Amino acid sequence: xxxxxxxxxxxxxxxxxxxxxxxxxxxxxxxxxxxxxxxxxxxxxxxxxxxxxxxxxxxxxxxxxxxxxxxxxxxxxxxxxxxxxxxxxxxxxxxxxxxxxxxxxxxxxxxxxxxxxxxxxxxxxxxxxxxxxxxxxxxxxxxxxxxxxxxxxxxxxxxxxxxxxxxxxxxxxxxxxxxxxxxxxxxxxxxxxxxxxxxxxxxxxxxxxxxxxxxxxxxxxxxxxxxxxxxxxxxxxxxxxxxxxxxxxxxxxxxxxxxxxxxxxxxxxxxxxxxxxxxxxxxxxxxxxxxxxxxxxxxxxxxxxxxxxxxxxxxxxxxxxxxxxxxxxxxxxxxxxxxxxxxxxxx
Amino acid sequence: xxxxxxxxxxxxxxxxxxxxxxxxxxxxxxxxxxxxxxxxxxxxxxxxxxxxxxxxxxxxxxxxxxxxxxxxxxxxxxxxxxxxxxxxxxxxxxxxxxxxxxxxxxxxxxxxxxxxxxxxxxxxxxxxxxxxxxxxxxxxxxxxxxxxxxxxxxxxxxxxxxxxxxxxxxxxxxxxxxxxxxxxxxxxxxxxxxxxxxxxxxxxxxxxxxxxxxxxxxxxxxxxxxxxxxxxxxxxxxxxxxxxxxxxxxxxxxxxxxxxxxxxxxxxxxxxxxxxxxxxxxxxxxxxxxxxxxxxxxxxxxxxxxxxxxxxxxxxxxxxxxxxxxxxxxxxxxxxxxxxxxxxxxxxxxx
Numbered sequence: 297x298x299x300x301x302x303x304x305x306x307x308x309x310x311x312x313x314x315x316x317x318x319x320x321x322x323x324x325x326x327x328x329x330x331x332x333x334x335x336x337x338x339x340x341x342x343x344x345x346x347x348x349x350x351x352x353x354x355x356x357x358x359x360x361x362x363x364x365x366x367x368x369x370x371x372x373x374x375x376x377x378x379x380x381x382x383x384x385x386x387x388x389x390x391x392x393x394x395x396x397x398x399x400x401x402x403x404x405x406x407x408x409x410x411x412x413x414x415x416x417x418x419x420x421x422x423x424x425x426x427x428x429x430x431x432x433x434x435x436x437x438x439x440x441x442x443x444x445x446x447x448x449x450x451x452x453x454x455x456x457x458x459x460x461x462x463x464x465x466x467x468x469x470x471x472x473x474x475x476x477x478x479x480x481x482x483x484x485x486x487x488x489x490x491x492x493x494x495x496x497x498x499x500x501x502x503x504x505x506x507x508x509x510x511x512x513x514x515x516x517x518x519x520x521x522x523x524x525x526x527x528x529x530x531x532x533x534x535x536x537x538x539x540x541x542x543x544x545x546x547x548x549x550x551x552x553x554x555x556x557x558x559x560x561x562x563x564x565x566x567x568x569x570x571x572x573x574x575x576x577x578x579x580x581x582x583x584x585x586x587x588x589x590x591x592x593x594x595x596x597x598x599x600x601x602x603x604x605x606x607x608x609x610x611x612x613x614x615x616x617x618x619x620x621x622x623x624x625x626x627x628x629x630x631x632x633x634x635x636x637x638x639x640x641x642x643x
Numbered sequence: 644x645x646x647x648x649x650x651x652x653x654x655x656x657x658x659x660x661x662x663x664x665x666x667x668x669x670x671x672x673x674x675x676x677x678x679x680x681x682x683x684x685x686x687x688x689x690x691x692x693x694x695x696x697x698x699x700x701x702x703x704x705x706x707x708x709x710x711x712x713x714x715x716x717x718x719x720x721x722x723x724x725x726x727x728x729x730x731x732x733x734x735x736x737x738x739x740x741x742x743x744x745x746x747x748x749x750x751x752x753x754x755x756x757x758x759x760x761x762x763x764x765x766x767x768x769x770x771x772x773x774x775x776x777x778x779x780x781x782x783x784x785x786x787x788x789x790x791x792x793x794x795x796x797x798x799x800x801x802x803x804x805x806x807x808x809x810x811x812x813x814x815x816x817x818x819x820x821x822x823x824x825x826x827x828x829x830x831x832x833x834x835x836x837x838x839x840x841x842x843x844x845x846x847x848x849x850x851x852x853x854x855x856x857x858x859x860x861x862x863x864x865x866x867x868x869x870x871x872x873x874x875x876x877x878x879x880x881x882x883x884x885x886x887x888x889x890x891x892x893x894x895x896x897x898x899x900x901x902x903x904x905x906x907x908x909x910x911x912x913x914x915x916x917x918x919x920x921x922x923x924x925x926x927x928x929x930x931x932x933x934x935x936x937x938x939x940x941x942x943x944x945x946x947x948x949x950x951x952x953x954x955x956x957x958x959x960x961x962x963x964x965x966x967x968x969x970x971x972x973x974x975x976x977x978x979x980x981x982x983x984x985x986x987x988x989x990x991x992x993x994x
Contacts, residue, residue, distance in 0.1 A: 392897060393948065395900060396707050396949070404953075415901070417901070417902070418902075421825070441812075484805075485810045485906055487811060
């Protein structure tokens, strides 16, 4: 009995340690090219150092490549701007902790807050509190449930991502009416997964295709491997696969290798540097990937600076920073991969 | 605040009552150890005050720490009971998610809007207690090891929460409920009051009632407790119901704080709770439990998080330090445990 108890104690302690120590930092990636043409603020005016502004940044735990890249790109953006003092709160998947981080930013009276909420709805109340306290909030990627909770929202296009992937597969398989299309989704409990799948299904419908096999993984390599090997066992003949996430894509590709299958082509998602290298080499089943920009929090930091310094976006005639920016979800193939590799994230 | 609490803990150990001398002996320990925790907390405050000054020491920032601590604190109080009795409950975090989802269902919310917001609270508490009851029955009467039974509940409750919520985040639209949960009483947030009441009730239950003494006795030696006439199985069930109840309360608090219910609420809170309980001085092997220690443990972790955020410190370092604190606390505990065993061996010979 004692031995059993000791074993359990060890297990629990190890578990606690593992859980708490699970933070990873990805490599930094540079933010993209600068825009040009003046309006309210000129490019030079925007680039010139203004008064130093304190920006609080809080994002989810960097538990996979894309989120790691989100955080490191945001931090890099803060470091590259001489007039930004970026305060970074611990990455977390706990709404309770993230709320307390925002409360701390409010107490510190920062000039702006960039928030990639672990759950948009759960952070809406505290973001509204910040807005009411006169602190502009830039909402990144996961949207709040109230438009009043953010000054500006920067979003990737999840539905559009599914659509882009679907359209690409339609182009390739449009004349094969009975083509077998499979989908390997990310975490199914996230709304973004639902949106991606909806966009994918809708786009396929336009060319008379549908998703024949669908499995869900968890954005991890191991999860991707497990889900893909199940899928391959279940479907002996596949024409195309869309995998939502290039991180889990490593696992998916290794499962495909193990099963020695190559009768299909695969489209990835998110746009990791590894995936793009594979696309460039052109020897893998991975033919294309759909970009979900990992630089959106970095964009959020830059926008927060503009808002806090009363500047505008220099390419727009508009006097203020727009309320909502939805990023495009382009398809990267061997034709245009060189254009996207520099901003791809290393997973 | 914490100092007052340790003073309160000291007299708890003093009233002697016959054959319970063993229990009394055990209670002397926690009071002394709580002092160590108060010192640790004071050091953290000192570090915070030195590094961030007024920004850290401001009343507003204290409330930030307390609000953050309150939800984990409530769960930890429930877990303290289970661990004191030699059990474990890994399902509490999942149960928070489940209760928040069920209590914020559209049906429940519209019924609550027509009657009273208390309905949502009641539903949350009942869901937590029901799940705790299932845990308890499986463990006590199904003879399944607590670790396995509650891991099963951890997985199942999240799954059920996902099914019920259709993997969406449910918004809490009942403004009476959110208004009250996010309100202040005498300048202190309602969430913190709930934590204080739960901690006080837990302290009373563990230290001043036969229920508490039985819990300690079962954790110390389950067979001897059974022979002494304690209805062990029934007691175990009620302990898991209690843990489920605190998870339910925490789930409702989370709903109030986030104005939403989702299956991902309370993710990994079981580990946060166990860490706080262990650091607080409750023995994972059972037989010794301290609510005061648990409260201090929770406060230490939430203050640590706050100090780190205040100083814009690397998040990975923070995780490293948290890990080090847990290991140190457990190692100290094992020392105490060994010392206690030696004492226990020598004592009967003397008498």
